[in-house]
Amino acid sequence: MEETIKFQLNGKQTEAVIDPTQTLLWVLRNHFGLTGTKFGCGMGFCGACTVLIDNEPVRSCQLSVGEAAGKNVITIEGLATKGKLHPVQKAFVEHDALQCGYCTPGMIMNATGLLIKNPTPSIQQIKDGMENNLCRCGAHMRIIEAVQTASKEMKGGK
Amino acid sequence: MKREQIKDMDSLQTSERHGMPRRDFFKILGGGIIIFFRPWRALDLNRMPAEQARGVPKDYNAFLRIAEDGTVTCYTGKIEMGQGIITSLPQMMADELNVPYDRIKIVMGDTDICPWDQGTWGSLSTRIFGQIMRTATAEARGVLLDLASAQLGVPVSQLEVKDGIVTDTKDSKKTVSYAQLAKGKRIEKFLDVKPSMEDYTKFKSIGKSYNRVDSNLKVTGEAKYSGDMKLPGMVFARILRPPSHAAKMTSVDYSGAEKIAGTKVVREGDLVAVINENCDLADQAIVKIKAEYSFNEVPVNDKTIYEFMLKADSNAKALNSTGDMDAGLKLCDKTFESEFHDPYLAHVAIETHTALAQLDGGKMTVWASTQSPFGLREGIMRELGLPAEEVRVITPFVGGGFGGKGEYQQGIEAAKLAKLTGKPVMLMWTRDEEFIYDTFHPAGVIKIKSGIDKAGLIKLWEYSVYYSGTRGADAIYDIPNTKFTHYSQKSDGPPVHQFGTGAWRAPNNNTNTFAREVQIDIMAAAAGTDPLEFRRKNLKDEHILDCLKAVADKFGYVPGKAPSGRGIGIACGADAGAWVAHMAEVKVDKSTGKVKVVRIACAQDMGLCVNPEGATIQMEGCITMGLGYTLSEEVLFEGGKILTHSLDAYDIPKFSWLPKIDTVILDRKDKPPQGGGEPAIIAIGAVVANAIFDATGARLYRMPMTPERVLEALKKV
Ligand code: FES
Ligand code: FES
Numbered sequence: 001m002e003e004t005i006k007f008q009l010n011g012k013q014t015e016a017v018i019d020p021t022q023t024l025l026w027v028l029r030n031h032f033g034l035t036g037t038k039f040g041c042g043m044g045f046c047g048a049c050t051v052l053i054d055n056e057p058v059r060s061c062q063l064s065v066g067e068a069a070g071k072n073v074i075t076i077e078g079l080a081t082k083g084k085l086h087p088v089q090k091a092f093v094e095h096d097a098l099q100c101g102y103c104t105p106g107m108i109m110n111a112t113g114l115l116i117k118n119p120t121p122s123i124q125q126i127k128d129g130m131e132n133n134l135c136r137c138g139a140h141m142r143i144i145e146a147v148q149t150a151s152k153e154m155k156g157g158k
Numbered sequence: 159m160k161r162e163q164i165k166d167m168d169s170l171q172t173s174e175r176h177g178m179p180r181r182d183f184f185k186i187l188g189g190g191i192i193i194f195f196r197p198w199r200a201l202d203l204n205r206m207p208a209e210q211a212r213g214v215p216k217d218y219n220a221f222l223r224i225a226e227d228g229t230v231t232c233y234t235g236k237i238e239m240g241q242g243i244i245t246s247l248p249q250m251m252a253d254e255l256n257v258p259y260d261r262i263k264i265v266m267g268d269t270d271i272c273p274w275d276q277g278t279w280g281s282l283s284t285r286i287f288g289q290i291m292r293t294a295t296a297e298a299r300g301v302l303l304d305l306a307s308a309q310l311g312v313p314v315s316q317l318e319v320k321d322g323i324v325t326d327t328k329d330s331k332k333t334v335s336y337a338q339l340a341k342g343k344r345i346e347k348f349l350d351v352k353p354s355m356e357d358y359t360k361f362k363s364i365g366k367s368y369n370r371v372d373s374n375l376k377v378t379g380e381a382k383y384s385g386d387m388k389l390p391g392m393v394f395a396r397i398l399r400p401p402s403h404a405a406k407m408t409s410v411d412y413s414g415a416e417k418i419a420g421t422k423v424v425r426e427g428d429l430v431a432v433i434n435e436n437c438d439l440a441d442q443a444i445v446k447i448k449a450e451y452s453f454n455e456v457p458v459n460d461k462t463i464y465e466f467m468l469k470a471d472s473n474a475k476a477l478n479s480t481g482d483m484d485a486g487l488k489l490c491d492k493t494f495e496s497e498f499h500d501p502y503l504a505h506v507a508i509e510t511h512t513a514l515a516q517l518d519g520g521k522m523t524v525w526a527s528t529q530s531p532f533g534l535r536e537g538i539m540r541e542l543g544l545p546a547e548e549v550r551v552i553t554p555f556v557g558g559g560f561g562g563k564g565e566y567q568q569g570i571e572a573a574k575l576a577k578l579t580g581k582p583v584m585l586m587w588t589r590d591e592e593f594i595y596d597t598f599h600p601a602g603v604i605k606i607k608s609g610i611d612k613a614g615l616i617k618l619w620e621y622s623v624y625y626s627g628t629r630g631a632d633a634i635y636d637i638p639n640t641k642f643t644h645y646s647q648k649s650d651g652p653p654v655h656q657f658g659t660g661a662w663r664a665p666n667n668n669t670n671t672f673a674r675e676v677q678i679d680i681m682a683a684a685a686g687t688d689p690l691e692f693r694r695k696n697l698k699d700e701h702i703l704d705c706l707k708a709v710a711d712k713f714g715y716v717p718g719k720a721p722s723g724r725g726i727g728i729a730c731g732a733d734a735g736a737w738v739a740h741m742a743e744v745k746v747d748k749s750t751g752k753v754k755v756v757r758i759a760c761a762q763d764m765g766l767c768v769n770p771e772g773a774t775i776q777m778e779g780c781i782t783m784g785l786g787y788t789l790s791e792e793v794l795f796e797g798g799k800i801l802t803h804s805l806d807a808y809d810i811p812k813f814s815w816l817p818k819i820d821t822v823i824l825d826r827k828d829k830p831p832q833g834g835g836e837p838a839i840i841a842i843g844a845v846v847a848n849a850i851f852d853a854t855g856a857r858l859y860r861m862p863m864t865p866e867r868v869l870e871a872l873k874k875v
Contacts, residue, residue, distance in 0.1 A: 026437045035386035036379015040508045041589040045805035048508055076379035089377040096775055100240030101376030102509040102557025108377060127813040134805065136508050136558050137240045138782030140816050
């Protein structure tokens with residue numbers, strides 16, 4: 001049952017001897033101790049578990065770890081480089097785009113994926129791209145503003 | 159455990175229950191100066207609603223500490239769930255002590271080291287606790303000045319404090335820092351806190367906007383919530399749940415579950431659970447358990463509940479009434495009778511109820527997402543028969559509460575499982591469990607009979623509320639003849655609510671404000687008066703009048719009689735000592751019944767605003783969240799079974815719903831700070847309903863205002 005699964009995790013080549021059918025979310029949290037990726041529903045409806053796989057925002061509760069084999073997985077812990085916040089993280093702080101913060105990692109990962117694909121999204125495109133990431137505290141307005149700010153800062157950069 | 163034992167335990171432990179035995183403070187915390195205070199007399203408890211006064215601690219138990227390095231730490235039983243007190247409480251303290259904001263630390267929700275607290279809800283943190291804390295801090299400053307005075311040989315009146323350094327105003331070379339004062343000391347001070355209502359304008363830190371202090375942790379994924387805790391040997395648990403609230407287990411077979419590798423099934427009475435070191439395997443095991451149930455008859459569903467409430471044998475209680483209904487009726491030119499319905503709502507915090515429990519050396523420690531760490535501790539003491547000193551509840555960050563985490567069943571379950579298995583047990587409720595075992599916002603019916611005279615003045619107001627509670631039920635308008643009746647559960651009658659109900663952001667008030675403000679709108683339209691003008695004419699409360707003015711200015715309101723076709727609505731109300739007024743603009747698609755809220759403006763008077771940025775965020779959150787109960791949220795049920803138990807079936811506000819939001823905070827430097835986490839949600843239902851009427855002439859008496867219900871109402875226009 002167990003296999004050696006290899007993938008890039010937050011910039012490092014990683015491997016785990018693990019049952020490949022296990023849910024990526026739980027493997028990230030429980031095997032690798034990366035608890036920034038959150039459980040909100042386990043059914044693909046909330047986006048709290050969003051990570052980037054090959055730069056695509058993906059719901060880690062809907063994926064097995066086997067499906068991540070050979071791919072490049074980035075979690076919220078892997079976003080900041082050398083202690084410097086990623087522009088999206090920075091913008092979330094600046095705009096106070098969070099309250100309880102539980103949806104925040106998923107929001108940031110999803111927004112990052114969105115900006116990689118479309119570095120200059122319109123407000124409507126931001127709304128569309130973020131639509132299925134749920135926030136119960138109602139931080140939506142500031143999240144949109146934060147994504148706009150991040151988009152400006154990232155333009156021309158990466 | 160038997161009843162008598164519980165009683166005994168209670169009387170034995172009242173002193174300990176309200177905090178840790180004092181002798182242990184220095185042992186745990188080290189030296190310095192520790193201030194205890196007794197806030198009892200600080201509060202005019204008679205003016206507080208009884209349910210709030212009940213939980214206010216009477217013993218010396220809240221405290222702060224000035225450590226030997228000059229760091230000030232506030233220990234509070236309150237918790238941080240997004241409302242931002244982790245930022246605003248230290249802000250208040252910084253001002254009182256004249257120390258830089260960043261030198262204040264706050265320790266929250268740990269029952270072993272924090273003073274007893276009734277729980278974090280009801281917008282009380284700033285309003286009551288903040289006041290007490292601030293006053294106590296001012297007294298602590300007095301203590302420090304006394305010490306400084308003795309040390310420097312200078313009278314207190316001659317001292318001033320800046321950035322934690324006490325200086326002689328006559329000789330600036332004579333200085334001593336708080337750190338030096340605390341160095342090598344073990345000083346305990348007990349204070350009786352008197353309310354201090356001095357000039358707020360002098361505060362440096364209060365009234366300034368601060369970014370959240372927890373943002374960095376939260377954007378990097380470092381912030382730890384209960385589910386992020388990890389202990390050696392920890393196992394994950396899943397609990398077997400009956401198919402409906404009305405089911406009782408008659409037989410169970412768990413042989414299938416035990417075949418899943420590493421699975422253990424544990425049972426104590428009705429509690430059946432699987433544990434596994436691997437979360438996926440626990441998930442696989444729980445569905446392998448076969449159980450049979452018998453079902454009780456449940457007489458209602460989500461459609462018939464309202465009639466059921468009206469017919470139920472209720473406990474009717476008259477509330478403060480004025481004037482004379484018959485005389486009032488005679489004064490009326492027109493009368494109006496309406497019946498409003500509001501359904502059950504779920505809290506839907508994105509973090510589900512979660513707890514990690516560990517029994518170690520006879521001590522039960524539980525990390526739990528709860529709004530009530532001390533409530534959970536008592537729950538565990540009661541259900542597991544443990545004394546206070548053997549139970550510790552620690553509250554990491556809480557991923558949203560909204561009243562729903564005032565209940566802490568998951569913490570008790572985890573503790574029981576930890577005891578049964580001898581292992582640390584992590585229990586994260588699934589989203590289904592979260593929906594099904596939530597304590598819902600109660601459904602209710604409100605009936606109003608009201609009347610106006612020829613001049614458009616309200617002369618009669620007869621208000622009856624059934625089963626949804628009275629917060630926010632006051633008329634707020636200036637009406638000479640009023641009658642209020644509260645119909646609620648009879649203690650010996652069959653239960654009317656079929657599920658647990660509880661506080662939901664601004665409990666009861668959303669329902670009451672909806673009914674009242676729609677009724678006011680109905681009268682304004684019948685009187686042929688602009689709805690803002692109608693309100694002004696009938697209001698005396700200056701706070702609300704000011705809010706109405708402020709919101710109208712912000713919104714750019716142009717008077718007009720409804721329905722004007724513009725889709726503009728107005729509503730106002732009061733909650734938790736604060737006042738709000740809203741205006742909204744909606745677009746109604748008459749062919750589909752779909753309502754789009756285009757913009758909302760809200761003005762709020764919450765007394766002195768400690769952190770305007772934090773308060774604005776809370777208002778935006780309230781407005782956004784409020785759109786849910788207004789337009790889509792409703793718990794559907796049948797035969798004791800919750801039908802809406804996924805995020806797919808129960809629709810909460812999303813990005814596409816977002817209107818343009820404008821907020822105004824009325825600055826009241828002369829008034830004590832009030833709660834700001836809830837008021838702005840109360841009038842969203844009403845303001846949208848009134849805007850729909852203005853757009854279409856269709857009147858809605860029922861939330862949520864789904865497309866079907868809007869179409870239904872449009873047919874009657
Ligand atoms: S936890 Fe994955 S979408 Fe909700
Ligand atoms: S900040 Fe609490 S759920 Fe989004």
